[in-house]
Amino acid sequence: MSEEKLERLLLLAQTGELSDVQRKELDTLLAQTESARTYRNDMEAMLSAVRDTPLPRDLDPMVMRRIEIQGRRAMNTQERRSPASILLTWRPALASGIAAIALLFLGIRFAQQNEGNAESAGVTGADQPVERMEFAWDIEFDDEVEDLNDLLALAEGDLDAVGDSEDELLQELLKLEGINI
Amino acid sequence: MEEPERELLARYRAGDAGALGELVELFRRPLFGFISRMTDGRDDPDDIFQEVWLRVIKHQARYTHKNFKSWLFRIAQNLVIDRARKQKPIVDLQSSAMREEENVFETRVEDKSLTTPAQIDAKTLGEQIVAAVRTLPDDQRAVFLMRTEADLPFKEIAKIQGTSINTALARMQYALAKLRDALKSEYHELQGTTS
Numbered sequence: 001m002s003e004e005k006l007e008r009l010l011l012l013a014q015t016g017e018l019s020d021v022q023r024k025e026l027d028t029l030l031a032q033t034e035s036a037r038t039y040r041n042d043m044e045a046m047l048s049a050v051r052d053t054p055l056p057r058d059l060d061p062m063v064m065r066r067i068e069i070q071g072r073r074a075m076n077t078q079e080r081r082s083p084a085s086i087l088l089t090w091r092p093a094l095a096s097g098i099a100a101i102a103l104l105f106l107g108i109r110f111a112q113q114n115e116g117n118a119e120s121a122g123v124t125g126a127d128q129p130v131e132r133m134e135f136a137w138d139i140e141f142d143d144e145v146e147d148l149n150d151l152l153a154l155a156e157g158d159l160d161a162v163g164d165s166e167d168e169l170l171q172e173l174l175k176l177e178g179i180n181i
Numbered sequence: 182m183e184e185p186e187r188e189l190l191a192r193y194r195a196g197d198a199g200a201l202g203e204l205v206e207l208f209r210r211p212l213f214g215f216i217s218r219m220t221d222g223r224d225d226p227d228d229i230f231q232e233v234w235l236r237v238i239k240h241q242a243r244y245t246h247k248n249f250k251s252w253l254f255r256i257a258q259n260l261v262i263d264r265a266r267k268q269k270p271i272v273d274l275q276s277s278a279m280r281e282e283e284n285v286f287e288t289r290v291e292d293k294s295l296t297t298p299a300q301i302d303a304k305t306l307g308e309q310i311v312a313a314v315r316t317l318p319d320d321q322r323a324v325f326l327m328r329t330e331a332d333l334p335f336k337e338i339a340k341i342q343g344t345s346i347n348t349a350l351a352r353m354q355y356a357l358a359k360l361r362d363a364l365k366s367e368y369h370e371l372q373g374t375t376s
Contacts, residue, residue, distance in 0.1 A: 004354065007354055007357065008350055008354065011328075011335070011350060011353060011354070012335065012350070014328075015328075015333075015334035015335055015336075016334070017334055017335055017336060017346075043357070046306075046310060046357070046360070046361075047328070047329050049306045049307035049310055050307055050310050050311060050314070050329045050330075051329050051330070052307055053307030053308055053310070053311050055213065055214055055217050055218075056217065057217075058213075059209060059213045059226075059227060059230060060227045063227045063230055063231045064202070064205060064206070064209075066231060067201070067202075067205055067231060067234045067235070067238075068198070068201060068202050068205075070234075070235055070238055071193070071198060071201035071202075071234075071238050072198045074238045074239070075193075075196060075198055
């Protein structure tokens with residue numbers, strides 16, 4: 001057997017990771033060969049010499065203390081986060097949430113009821129002309145877009161494109177420049 | 182629950198804060214030894230030791246592995262590697278030499294218990310081997326120290342390193358070969374005492 005294979009078997013024997021076949025093979029070799037036994041003893045002496053060599057210094061005892069403190073802190077945090085404690089902590093929030101869901105449910109029910117009434121009265125959505133509802137902010141926005149278009153046309157010198165309010169717009173522009181006419 | 186660490190962890194999970202202290206104490210020597218010899222003055226081993234346990238505390242609720250010791254050393258190895266990667270390669274020969282002298286001095290001060298010449302020789306050889314271990318590449322050094330300091334089996338070492346058992350064994354063999362080479366004369370002396 002090669003030295004490399006012997007070493008491999010010896011290493012695995014130390015950790016109890018040998019198969020039955022390997023175990024028998026190694027036992028036979030160790031029983032029969034003096035050099036194999038010497039090799040095993042040397043290797044074991046080498047490894048135990050490292051194990052027995054003291055470390056340059058030991059762990060600072062304060063580190064142990066800090067770990068224990070962190071451990072207790074983590075345990076307390078976990079207790080605070082347990083399902084029962086979460087329920088207790090969030091009870092007001094839970095009540096608000098349930099109330100919101102109930103209101104939403106009632107709103108949906110109310111809307112469905114109104115729709116049902118309309119249908120029973122013979123008025124369906126298909127019969128109704130679809131009208132776009134116009135809101136105040138839509139109207140203001142449209143006006144502003146129109147004014148902007150006019151101003152752009154003025155800037156480009158396209159006076160024909162400007163509507164009737166040309167003078168008013170010019171006055172406003174001058175006002176912006178600080179000139180009152 | 183055949184291993185003490187599993188029982189201690191279960192007790193800690195059940196709310197026994199003292200069990201954590203016992204658990205840390207159980208692994209204090211092997212874990213600190215591993216970190217200390219892996220870092221070799223590059224980083225503060227106290228700091229890494231603490232960080233390992235803080236991670237254990239943080240993730241213990243999700244821990245489902247069979248082998249707690251492997252998990253612990255995996256965290257330690259990853260932290261050591263991460264820190265080594267982040268650190269700039271500063272070679273401070275003067276402080277390194279001073280540190281070695283201090284180590285030898287500290288060891289000699291601690292060696293009051295030594296009585297027989299055989300023990301003194303073994304101690305000296307141990308120091309020389311430890312010094313030679315520092316010269317090994319990180320992966321070989323990690324395998325060697327996981328065997329000597331933590332007494333981990335090769336199957337677990339392979340899992341920690343994300344490799345096969347054959348690779349872990351080969352790394353150990355490379356490490357042993359290099360150590361034998363570095364300690365040629367001392368090794369022959371050792372052969373004389375063991376044969």
